[in-house]
Every structure is written in structure tokens, then in C-alpha cells.
Amino acid sequence: MAHDHKLEIFRGTLKFKSNTQKIWGVLILLSVITAVEVVLGIYKPEFLAGHIFGMKILNWIFIILTVVKAYYIAWDFMHMRDETAGLRRAVVWTGIFLICYLVFILLQEGGYINDVYNSGYITRDF
Numbered sequence: 175m176a177h178d179h180k181l182e183i184f185r186g187t188l189k190f191k192s193n194t195q196k197i198w199g200v201l202i203l204l205s206v207i208t209a210v211e212v213v214l215g216i217y218k219p220e221f222l223a224g225h226i227f228g229m230k231i232l233n234w235i236f237i238i239l240t241v242v243k244a245y246y247i248a249w250d251f252m253h254m255r256d257e258t259a260g261l262r263r264a265v266v267w268t269g270i271f272l273i274c275y276l277v278f279i280l281l282q283e284g285g286y287i288n289d290v291y292n293s294g295y296i297t298r299d300f
Contacts, residue, residue, distance in 0.1 A: 200250050204243060211239050229281065241273060
């Protein structure tokens, strides 16, 4: 391959990092985050059953870990680390805003649908 090594700065010194090292690092990081999600999903610890902003702490952890994985995939596989700072901010902050907006809308609509199922027809005055 034409680009089988990448020059990186590590503790103030220039160092070449091979693509193989990068791939293994990505695999290990994403595997650890996924393993944490799977273990939390299977065991569902009771101390994470509390509520913050109307949703269980465990659900917030899942949302945050999913956003971290998506950010890292965009950062590494879509080569965002090599782009200019302005482009990185435009892409990343737009995505974060849209994800937060989607979560807000899903929680609002989900709460309304839950109220309808639990107590019949409900109208909301906004």
C-alpha cells in the first residue's frame, strides 16, 4: 500500500504508527465499549435504576456509550482526525445536535404514547 504508515506526534516526538496498530486499537476500544454495554444489558444493576431527567440512569449510559462509539467511528474510519478543525467541528457538532434533538423528540413522543396507553385518550395543551 502507498500509505501503510502514519506520522503521529507522541509525547513531543514524531513517531510512525502502522495501520495494523491503528486497526487493533480501534478493535480493542470498540470491543471494550460493546462488552460494557452487553454486560450492563444482561445484568441491569439495581443501583442504575434511579431516574435522571425522567429516564433511568442505565438508559442514559447506553445512549452516551452509543454516541461515544459513533463519534470514534467517525473520527477514525471517516478520517476526521486528519481534517481541519473547522470542518471537524461542523460535522461533529451538527451530528451531536441532531442526536440530542432526536433523543428529546423520542422521549417526548414516547411519554405521550405511554400516557395514552395507560389512561386512555389524552389531549395536551401546549
